Amino acid sequence: MKKLLVYLKDYKKETVCAPLFKMLEAMFELFVPFVVADIIDYGIGESNAGFVLRQGLLLIVLGLVGLVCSITAQYFAAKAAVGFSTKLKHALFDHIQSLSFTEIDTLGTSTLMTRMTSDVNQVQNGVNMVLRLFLRSPFIVFGAMIMAFFIDAREALIFVVTIPILAVVVFGIMLVTMPMYKKVQSGLDAVLGATRENLTGARVIRAFHKEEEEIESFVGKTETLANLQLLVGRISALTNPVTYIVINVATVVLLYTGAVRVNEAVISQGQVVALVNYMSQILVELIKLANLIILITKALACANRIESVFEVESSMEWEEQNPAGKSAVKAGRNDAAAEREPAVEFDHVHLTYKGAAAESLCDINMKIKRGETVGVIGGTGSGKSSLVHMIPRFYDATKGTVRVDGRDVRNYGMEELRLKIGMVLQKAVLFRGTIRENLLWGNGAATDEELWEALEAAQAKEFVESKEGGLDAPVAQEGRNLSGGQRQRLTIARALVAKPEILILDDSASALDYATDAALRKALRALPWEATVFIVSQRTSSIMHADQIIVLEDGEAAGYGTHEELLADCEVYQEIYYSQYPRTSGIQ
Secondary structure (H helix, E strand, O other), X not given: OHHHHHHHHHHHHHXXXXXHHHHHHHHHHHHHHHHHHHHHHHHHOOOOHXXXXXXXXXHHHHHXXXXXXXHHHHHHHHHHHHHHHHHHHHHHHHHHHHOOHHHHHHHOHHHHHHHHHHHHHHHHHHHHHHHHHHOHHHHHHHHHHHHHHHHOHHHHHHHHXXXXXXXXXXXXXXXXHHHHHHHHHHHHHHHHHXXXXXXXXXXXXXXXXXXXXXXXXXXXXHHHHHHHHHHHHHHHHOHHHHHHHHHHHHHHHHHHHHHHHHHOOOOOHHHHHHHHHHHHHHHHXXXXXXXXXXXXXXXXXXXXXXXXXXXOOOOOOOOOXXXXXXXXXXXXXXXXXXXXXXXXEEEEEEEOOOOOOOOOEEEEEEEEOOOOEEEEEEOOOOOHHHHXXXXXXXXXXXXXXXXXXXXXXXXXXXXXXXXXXEEEOOOOOOOOEEHHHHHOOOOOOOOHHHHHXXXXXXXXXHHHHHOOOHXXXXXXXXXXXXXXXXXXXXXXXXXXXXXXXXXXXXXXXXXXXXXXXXXXXXXXXXXXXXXXXXXXXXXXXXXXOOOEEEEEEXXXXXXXXXXXXXXXXXXXXXXXXXXXXXOOOOOO
8 A cells, every 4th residue: 555655745735734623623623522521511501591591502503514524624635635546546547557468367367457546536535535534534543542531530541442453353353354355356357358258259159159158257256245244244233232231331331430539529510521522533433433443444355456557567578768769660661681580580480378388479580671571370279369360479489589570669759669660459449439530540630531541541441431421430339339340440441551661450340251362462562562462361362472481380380471382382281272162262
């Protein structure tokens, strides 16, 4: 939690004013039993109606001033807590964005979502309540005990005994429940993960008639979470009854000894009432404090979970951005020295994912000239995506070197490298908004003419023109109002808007029919700028016209060459090709 408090530094005034005004409210509240005692002893006891009226007005003034102080304190506390959580969310999101794919794969999407939402909200509530009550409640408790000494030292000893007993109860329960709340949040992670999987994969679940199994699995996770929450809830629920028992026993003792002291004419009836009022104040404040401690316990558990994300450091270190930045990247196409270097080079590259038992790629060695089209083909799990993911440096090679324009990708700044590359992932991801807004992710300064040119090259112009609004037609979250092929073509157009030097299509035309796929490949060859294109595909028709093809099998290169060369010499390529075309078809 200490590491997170840095996000409160811009709210120093609020973090001071909130507890200060609560302390002022508490001071006025501590004077109330004294005023009530005077009303009983000097007003009612002496039948002095004027005194009762004046003291009654004083009580109203104390109440109004306390109300103003309370509202002011809550305003400052809320402002500090909301501002704190806003900065924390921004910092957490920025940190997550700085992590490589390796760390994100390890942490998991569901747990990151929980920590960005539920955990941050719990910490926000904790900060809010701490600023409002953490000083006020102890101040009232010890203030009431001190005020009791002003009335009668002997009676005040009851407070001295009662308060430590209550402290043991409250803090003992807190120590027991704190680790349990961590388990509750972990259980929430599991439920959120299952919910996310079921919602995103609803169609697949229905297609395979797995509803009952998924329901059973989800019920199991929710029951586990419910049992955890019930257990910690039962323990936390002991706080109120135990504190009530202690306070009520203390009140009975107070009334008995007070009655004896009144009979001995040591204290007055009003003073006994004041002592009982102070004991009641302690009861109320300790109940608040107990609930506050439960909330703080949850907040601390959540804060520790958030801190654990901040403690995860990216396994990748990027060079500082070249001051020339974008202009250097764009102008780099005409650099004579760069022209002599291969556009992309894999120099005996090996890749092992974190926690994996075996290598995903082994000794990949190839050079791709500027402007070439490269086909990457192989069976499922052969390492096709792993290969192209190392070019934009989503993952680092565990051995060997990946070079872009003759320069190790590790020696690039992130922006400098990514501006060179247009990446279209296997899953076509679109964001809620309009077609125009999605395309502008590729280049925020692109004109409408450039957007239409990219759409035409991606074979998406026709269906965009047919939509009401054209470029301003709405896109649902993840493009759910579009077909699979339309989503893929829009993501390709988004990459083309940036006019990248290296274009990577990671099995991104799988939903296109053969005619559209052929038209897309023809358009890519006719791009007005010299682009090096990587096409990852399961279809031989998509890559057979590439300048060179790499065939992968179990992470190893089974063959390099053109379509004709591989069809003559590479058994793996022959097997893939003839599984899609009859041997008598003559298509080569």
